[in-house]
Amino acid sequence: MHSKQQFCKSPSATVAVMAALAIAIVFAVAAVPAVAQNAVPPAARQAATDPAFAARLADQAAAQKASKARRVAPSRRALPQYGNLYDNGPYNGNTDAWEINFGFSTSDSFTGGGPVTGLHFVYWDASPSDLLTTVDISIGATSFGGTPQTLTGVTNTFLGMNLFGYFLYQADYSFSGIGPGSYVTLSNACTTSGCSVSNPIYWDENSGVGCTSQGCPSTAYENNLGSIPSESFSLDGGGGPQCIYDQPPHFKIIHDFTDQEAGPSSGVTVDRAGSLYGSAGGGDYGQGLIYKLVQNAGGWVLNRLYSFTGGSSGELPDGVIIGPYGGLYGGAYGGIQGCGSDGSYYCGLAYNLRPRPNACRTPPCSWTETTLYEFSGNSDAWDAGVSTFDQAGNLYGIGNGGAYGQGAVYQLTPSHGGWTEKILYSFTGGSDGKYPASLLMGKDGNLYGTTYQGGDPKCGFPNYSCGTVFRLAPSGGGWTENVIHTFAGGGQGGDGFGPWALVQDSSGNLYGLTTHWVCPPGLDCAYFGIVFELSPSYGKWQFTVLYDTARGETCSDTFHDLAIDSAGNLYVTGGIYEPSCGPGSWGYVLELPDGPLGVGFPVDIFADLTVDASGNVYGTTSGCGEYDKGTVWKLSP
Secondary structure: OOOOOOOOEOOOOOOOOOHHHHHHHHHOOOOOHHHHOOOOOOOHHHHHHOHHHHOOOOOHHHHHHHHHHOOOOOOOOOOOOOOOOEEOOOOOOOOOEEEOOOOOEEEEEEEEEOOEEEEEEEEEEOOOOOOEEEEEEEEEOOOOOOOOEEEOOOEEEEEEEOOOOOEEEEEEEEEEEEOOEEEEEEEEEEEOOEOOOOOOEEEEEOOOOOOOOOOOOOOEEEOOOEEEOOEOEEEEEOOEHHHOEOOOOOEEEEEEOOOOOOOEEEEEEEOOOOOEEEEEOOOOOOOOEEEEEEEEOOEEEEEEEEEOOOHHHOEOOOOEEEOOOOOEEEEEEOOOEEEOOOOOEEOOEEEEEEEOOOOOOOOOOOEEEEEEEEOOOOOOEEEEEEEEEOOOOOEEEEEEEOOOOOOEEEEEEEEOOEEEEEEEEEOOOOOOOEEEEEEEEOOOOOEEEEEEEOOOOOOOOOOOOOOEEEEEEEEOOEEEEEEEEEOOEOOOOOOEEEEEEEEEOOOOOEEEEEEEEEOOOOOOOEEEEEEEEEEEEOOEEEEEEEEEOOOOOOOOEEEEEEEEOOOOOEEEEEEEOOHHHOOEOEEEEEEEOOEEOOOEEEOOOEEEEEEOOOOOEEEEEOOOEOOOOOEEEEEOO
């Protein structure tokens, strides 16, 4: 069992006092010439042991008693796991700390990137009533590089008291982008009493133990001393591998999309050899790309199989499936121009990709595209997606259009070197459904799918119908549709609306996703996700809600996609997208029946899922990654 975790994100004058004078004032002892002449500032622990400074700390006896009762465990993690750019690990609180005001500054390295938009760090404070207000930050290519900028609007969070009588606080700042760079420097900290020497602020030393980001722990420097142990901090910002956070050890990013690849436009498909295939928005002409990911001893390598040229040749592919005749099959925008309400849209096409017949001697080697069928936009489907094959090699898909303009299910049959299209069913928009959303080939040879709308015209939304799950069965040379479930919408306890993402297990049970609108008493209304099951029983279908994200919160928590493994375990991606729910939106992977797996990303970025024969789960994200263009990830059993 896995426990559920939330993966949310959340006028200063510059004091330029000479280091020797600052130390003399801090210690308030004029008769300590050795200290006053020392250009190296004392660390917080050294200051605490000096008799002249001890009086500035909390009463030592009381502090010792408090420290026993409220001692901070070295492994405790207080820094928020925003994870956008860099996290140097948990604070320690009892090892040491380094001053960042009165002319003293500390610089720490990070993996680089930006712009940096948030700073979170832990500091030691001698007074519980004189807290940090502003601090200068610079992001540069070298230690102590960059132009200092003053941060305001801090949030101070009390963490406890340490063994040396200091109070520990976490400081959180959000700001406009600074950088990019690979070093962060803090200096000129001010407190509620002003920018004076009465209350030095010390940056907690953590040595980087327990850090999770690539390249951690940080390399740290003090401006008068030189190299020092690293500090506890995390940075928000634009992209980077550390956009991922709170990830289990069996989770791994296997590819970071580049600017030229432009990010994924679908999930991935896996073949028997374990290679992955998918589509992206870039390519040589910026009109779409089909790629293959192959694992070798050094990791995963992406091969660009085909770049679409756009227009009538096809563009913006929506994913691929592997066909029984070999090669890849999919749907794309393009083809004939004459669809849509004004006839200005391309109607779409179905395509096949195969390796070139001649041997490729200089990788990368592009594949050859063949257009299987160009949709006309008349009575056939248009803007159609390729969904599934049957055992005879016929290809099936769904799209807009049809005889009534409410959507259609089509079949493409190989014939004399080409492919022939046949519309199996045109939706009327009534009780039979409207706007098909998913399609699969069932274990029994029937087609099963969902429609976004249609069904019950009074499902709880004005002028709206909530969708259906349907079955298409071959009958007398044609196909007969039967609606096996009509959604009624509703709030808490309802079955939802707009079903999509249908899968089936080995016993013939169907699973899918819906959304429902819930208004808890006294709370704001929000959207929530439902995982449902439809089980065949004595000629009928039994509907069951397996999982509902509605828990009385006011943060919309909905689903994206689901997949099923050979053992019948379900994997679902979902997330929260309300600014009021924390510093940012977040996503997760849910495993049923166990529960959330603790994989988190900011923002709405989880896409389609697939599972291989070994139970590995693969998916894509539309954000994050080294180039902030998205990723392909793997979740191992």
